Amino acid sequence: MNKKENTRQMGMGVGYVSVMLIFAVICLTIFAVLSLKASLSNESFNERSGDFLQHYYAADTAAKETLSKLNDCAFEARSSGLFDEAFEEAAQEVEGVTLKRTPAGFSVSYSAAINERQTLAVTVVFDNNGQYTIEQWQSQDVSQMDDNSHLGVWDGSF
Amino acid sequence: MNVLKTVTRKSRPVNLFFTEIILALLFFSISAAVILKIFASADRLSRVSSEKENAMICAQSIAESYSQCGDVGDALKTVFSETADFAESGGEYTLLLDEKCKLSAYGGVQLKLSEDREKTTAGVLSRLTLTFETENEELYSLDCSAYIPSGGADDE
Numbered sequence: 375m376n377k378k379e380n381t382r383q384m385g386m387g388v389g390y391v392s393v394m395l396i397f398a399v400i401c402l403t404i405f406a407v408l409s410l411k412a413s414l415s416n417e418s419f420n421e422r423s424g425d426f427l428q429h430y431y432a433a434d435t436a437a438k439e440t441l442s443k444l445n446d447c448a449f450e451a452r453s454s455g456l457f458d459e460a461f462e463e464a465a466q467e468v469e470g471v472t473l474k475r476t477p478a479g480f481s482v483s484y485s486a487a488i489n490e491r492q493t494l495a496v497t498v499v500f501d502n503n504g505q506y507t508i509e510q511w512q513s514q515d516v517s518q519m520d521d522n523s524h525l526g527v528w529d530g531s532f
Numbered sequence: 533m534n535v536l537k538t539v540t541r542k543s544r545p546v547n548l549f550f551t552e553i554i555l556a557l558l559f560f561s562i563s564a565a566v567i568l569k570i571f572a573s574a575d576r577l578s579r580v581s582s583e584k585e586n587a588m589i590c591a592q593s594i595a596e597s598y599s600q601c602g603d604v605g606d607a608l609k610t611v612f613s614e615t616a617d618f619a620e621s622g623g624e625y626t627l628l629l630d631e632k633c634k635l636s637a638y639g640g641v642q643l644k645l646s647e648d649r650e651k652t653t654a655g656v657l658s659r660l661t662l663t664f665e666t667e668n669e670e671l672y673s674l675d676c677s678a679y680i681p682s683g684g685a686d687d688e
Binding site for chain 1: 548549552553555556559560563564567570571573574575577578580581584585588591592595599652653654655657659672673674675676677678679681
């Protein structure tokens, strides 16, 4: 009787080690997979963020090229003596530009696409001396550019 | 005979226990090898991701600074250090950075900057290409630009 009790108290029975080991392996596997998942998710986020940055600066470069062309037009128009007529004529030839006369001079608007959803909207005001001031240089949603677009919200009518 | 039977009966649970331990260790070592490999690749991915993130932040800082001043040297001084001297060779700059994109003589990240200037009638339109490399592999690349107006090309 005493011998039997001693045997029971001495150590673990068959199976306990396997159960504990399986539990440990499952825990380690879960942690490893979660760790890998977090790294992959971080990598994917960085990838998208990097792509957006590249697209943004590509649009920024395109917008600066247009600004350079417009400033060249303003410089030549100023040199010609008849700024208003010469600038209006020259600026209309620049692609994608909307020209509006204001009491102070000209307001020129254009945009450069960043991606399918966003665009870089630029508004530059040229005064009668041919000097320009940047009024707007910011990224906007494409839907913001279109006045007719609206959210599909219920208006209360049946 | 009786003595032999008793010995066999007594040693069976012990043998079973040791067999189980051996099998468990075998299973654990195989599993641990696979799990450690997953942990190692997660760590490597995380390091690369962190390096890329720092490179992106650094590139954006340089791009913004460059678009304001239109000069690579000034942009680098604004981002890194006012006192540092950045040597140019053939219109290109090469900098050694550490993983956190700080200037370091023994850095593992190489930043290459190449500038292209175009004189227009009324200003200078310049383009800058930033390339971050680590172990001869491209980590991140960004093209940016600056437009600095002047009275005209003759003013330069």
